[in-house]
Amino acid sequence: MKPATLKDIAKQLGISITTVSKALKNYPDVSEKTKFKVRTLAEQLNYVPNSFAIGLRKQESKTIGVIIPTMVHYFFSTVIDAILKEAESRNYMGIIMQSNEDYELEKKQVDLLLNKGVDGILISLSNKTRDFKHLQKIIDYHVPLVLFDKIAKVMDCSKIVIDDRKAAYDAVTYLINKGYRRIAHFRGDLNPQNSIDRFLGYKKALLDHNIEFDPKLVYLCDNNSDFTDGYNSAAKLMHDHGDNVDAIFTVNDLLAIGAINYFNEKQIKIPDQIALIGFSNWFMASVISPSLSSIDQHAYKMGETSAKILFNEIDCKFKGIPVKHEKITIDTELIIRDSC
Amino acid sequence: MKPATLKDIAKQLGISITTVSKALKNYPDVSEKTKFKVRTLAEQLNYVPNSFAIGLRKQESKTIGVIIPTMVHYFFSTVIDAILKEAESRNYMGIIMQSNEDYELEKKQVDLLLNKGVDGILISLSNKTRDFKHLQKIIDYHVPLVLFDKIAKVMDCSKIVIDDRKAAYDAVTYLINKGYRRIAHFRGDLNPQNSIDRFLGYKKALLDHNIEFDPKLVYLCDNNSDFTDGYNSAAKLMHDHGDNVDAIFTVNDLLAIGAINYFNEKQIKIPDQIALIGFSNWFMASVISPSLSSIDQHAYKMGETSAKILFNEIDCKFKGIPVKHEKITIDTELIIRDSC
DNA sequence: AAAAGTACCGAAAACGTTTTCGATTTTGAG
DNA sequence: CTCAAAATCGAAAACGTTTTCGGTACTTTT
Numbered sequence: 001m002k003p004a005t006l007k008d009i010a011k012q013l014g015i016s017i018t019t020v021s022k023a024l025k026n027y028p029d030v031s032e033k034t035k036f037k038v039r040t041l042a043e044q045l046n047y048v049p050n051s052f053a054i055g056l057r058k059q060e061s062k063t064i065g066v067i068i069p070t071m072v073h074y075f076f077s078t079v080i081d082a083i084l085k086e087a088e089s090r091n092y093m094g095i096i097m098q099s100n101e102d103y104e105l106e107k108k109q110v111d112l113l114l115n116k117g118v119d120g121i122l123i124s125l126s127n128k129t130r131d132f133k134h135l136q137k138i139i140d141y142h143v144p145l146v147l148f149d150k151i152a153k154v155m156d157c158s159k160i161v162i163d164d165r166k167a168a169y170d171a172v173t174y175l176i177n178k179g180y181r182r183i184a185h186f187r188g189d190l191n192p193q194n195s196i197d198r199f200l201g202y203k204k205a206l207l208d209h210n211i212e213f214d215p216k217l218v219y220l221c222d223n224n225s226d227f228t229d230g231y232n233s234a235a236k237l238m239h240d241h242g243d244n245v246d247a248i249f250t251v252n253d254l255l256a257i258g259a260i261n262y263f264n265e266k267q268i269k270i271p272d273q274i275a276l277i278g279f280s281n282w283f284m285a286s287v288i289s290p291s292l293s294s295i296d297q298h299a300y301k302m303g304e305t306s307a308k309i310l311f312n313e314i315d316c317k318f319k320g321i322p323v324k325h326e327k328i329t330i331d332t333e334l335i336i337r338d339s340c
Numbered sequence: 341m342k343p344a345t346l347k348d349i350a351k352q353l354g355i356s357i358t359t360v361s362k363a364l365k366n367y368p369d370v371s372e373k374t375k376f377k378v379r380t381l382a383e384q385l386n387y388v389p390n391s392f393a394i395g396l397r398k399q400e401s402k403t404i405g406v407i408i409p410t411m412v413h414y415f416f417s418t419v420i421d422a423i424l425k426e427a428e429s430r431n432y433m434g435i436i437m438q439s440n441e442d443y444e445l446e447k448k449q450v451d452l453l454l455n456k457g458v459d460g461i462l463i464s465l466s467n468k469t470r471d472f473k474h475l476q477k478i479i480d481y482h483v484p485l486v487l488f489d490k491i492a493k494v495m496d497c498s499k500i501v502i503d504d505r506k507a508a509y510d511a512v513t514y515l516i517n518k519g520y521r522r523i524a525h526f527r528g529d530l531n532p533q534n535s536i537d538r539f540l541g542y543k544k545a546l547l548d549h550n551i552e553f554d555p556k557l558v559y560l561c562d563n564n565s566d567f568t569d570g571y572n573s574a575a576k577l578m579h580d581h582g583d584n585v586d587a588i589f590t591v592n593d594l595l596a597i598g599a600i601n602y603f604n605e606k607q608i609k610i611p612d613q614i615a616l617i618g619f620s621n622w623f624m625a626s627v628i629s630p631s632l633s634s635i636d637q638h639a640y641k642m643g644e645t646s647a648k649i650l651f652n653e654i655d656c657k658f659k660g661i662p663v664k665h666e667k668i669t670i671d672t673e674l675i676i677r678d679s680c
Numbered sequence: 681a682a683a684a685g686t687a688c689c690g691a692a693a694a695c696g697t698t699t700t701c702g703a704t705t706t707t708g709a710g
Numbered sequence: 711c712t713c714a715a716a717a718t719c720g721a722a723a724a725c726g727t728t729t730t731c732g733g734t735a736c737t738t739t740t
Contacts, residue, residue, distance in 0.1 A: 015690085
């Protein structure tokens with residue numbers, strides 16, 4: 001059982017392929033009578049245009065490519081969810097690839113996508129990506145490109161980000177306004193830029209409110225994906241400072257949750273003895289007890305916005321309208337729960 | 341800047357397109373000298389075959405389609421992770437679609453994938469899917485199809501599942517062997533088959549160990565995605581039975597976590613006063629305090645196996661070898677932590 | 681009745697590749 | 711030097727679609 005083609009319809013109706021094609025595309029130089037015959041037969045045979053042929057002919061695939069570091073992550077799966085829904089609504093499909101934080105793989109995947117003839121590409125760069133030739137290649141091929149979350153500032157394309165620095169600043173300011181003064185920070189060393197920005201926001205908030213910045217209150221956490229680091233750092237924090245610390249701002253929720261486990265175990269009251277704010281607002285933050293205040297990155301909004309920008313650029317390209325690239329900052333939101 | 345084609349190479353070398361094509365495919369009737377010239381120039385021009393042309397010519401797309409109910413879920417994102425990695429290793433790409441538990445959408449997506457000319461399709465059916473004509477269409481088109489997790493028993497294709505009933509049976513048996521006797525069950529009404537099978541496994545474990553099945557210990561939880569239901573059911577359970585219940589087996593981890601929150605709040609000791617086992621082994625289970633015993637569904641293994649079976653069928657199809665469909669049950673694993 | 685206009689249709693080229701089959705050249709044997 | 715065999719190449723068709731450009735046939739105007 002093979003799909004019907006224009007040729008099949010033409011043969012059955014005793015007319016040319018050209019006429020069939022034009023009838024289906026509602027060209028004015030086909031009589032209503034033939035149009036009707038063609039349409040009904042096409043309907044009956046379940047005709048759908050062969051996408052390879054259209055791709056070859058028109059260089060459009062109704063497909064976009066998406067590269068992210070990893071799928072198994074609340075933030076990224078939500079972003080993908082949004083992107084796929086946007087694509088769906090435009091009858092587009094999405095090819096998803098995971099760079100797995102591997103630069104070489106990311107490069108190869110870009111080649112695969114270009115070769116596949118995707119109409120546009122969305123990327124959140126791997127942490128290891130320092131060289132952007134593969135991105136330049138996309139631009140040189142005139143394929144619309146939108147970077148999100150982990151971007152390359154130097155590239156000439158649209159970019160969607162959050163303001164890590166401001167988000168951190170707001171969170172720490174909230175703690176200060178609540179009366180907390182000795183505020184520790186669990187920072188990460190991975191994701192350099194995000195981690196650095198959050199640290200800078202933390203620091204600036206302290207300075208702007210005339211609170212001395214104490215480097216001894218900053219703990220470097222190696223492992224971004226293991227919550228035991230939060231537990232251990234909390235233990236170290238208590239050992240080093242004891243009562244002389246009243247809040248923690250962590251670079252992500254996982255570390256905060258590890259810390260909460262430690263405090264629960266040691267009967268240290270949250271938020272009375274120590275308050276916490278995390279970052280990312282994972283689903284877990286609302287589930288844990290006490291629930292964790294955190295910064296929502298609006299992952300869905302980010303995916304949605306990125307996709308919308310991309311589809312706009314794709315539209316412009318097909319219509320021959322020049323596009324100017326946008327840089328959009330998605331607002332973050334401080335979600336206050338029981339931990340502070 | 342456009343990708344190089346066979347024609348470009350042929351023109352530059354003053355030979356025919358045919359010879360270029362054959363040189364690159366290492367045909368025996370091309371001299372080593374020309375092969376060398378062609379290959380070096382192809383390398384230099386970064387030649388990659390146009391995938392539309394190949395698709396049109398050979399009816400193969402090096403692409404598979406995957407339809408799942410939703411992306412934003414630890415289980416499914418892990419499955420997708422595995423599938424994409426398997427695809428990657430074979431130079432295949434994956435088109436991912438979310439049915440969003442909507443039958444009509446699932447049907448439309450199947451059509452889109454078939455039209456796109458994917459080489460194979462993986463589906464975890466939506467809960468609302470009762471009619472399988474769209475799946476039959478895939479089979480009629482001779483496109484390899486593998487169903488996983490949520491399957492349709494009647495379809496003539498390969499299927500990958502877990503044994504919900506056995507998994508539940510094992511978990512409850514573990515509790516019984518540990519000395520627990522009054523074991524409650526928080527069941528769900530969504531995902532009918534899974535939910536039912538887990539309930540049946542629970543019941544059979546009790547009967548097989550001469551423990552009376554008490555319907556009053558079974559609580560129906562409406563909402564699968566809100567953990568407050570676990571909290572509330574735990575409260576109700578304590579109200580109804582108080583000390584006369586010593587363990588709970590929940591249909592998923594979220595309900596268990598809600599319950600844990602309640603018990604922590606009320607200072608009810610886990611596992612001394614009440615023990616818990618969840619289902620699915622979400623990441624959260626290991627993070628919460630006390631950590632939650634649960635049943636691991638081996639999502640990665642399921643994705644990996646499904647993809648391997650699919651690619652095998654694709655291979656067979658291209659080689660003209662007949663395939664016989666497999667039904668594989670992925671072993672579950674009882675993960676014991678502090679909650680029991 | 682001739683000229684001009686309109687309505688309808690189809691041939692052909694193009695997109696880039698693969699593969700069959702026939703053509704040409706080269707080689708080696710007698 | 712002749713001729714068959716081997717080596718090397720290319721023309722052409724096919725995959726299914728879109729679009730340009732002519733070509734009929736019919737209608738209307740002078």
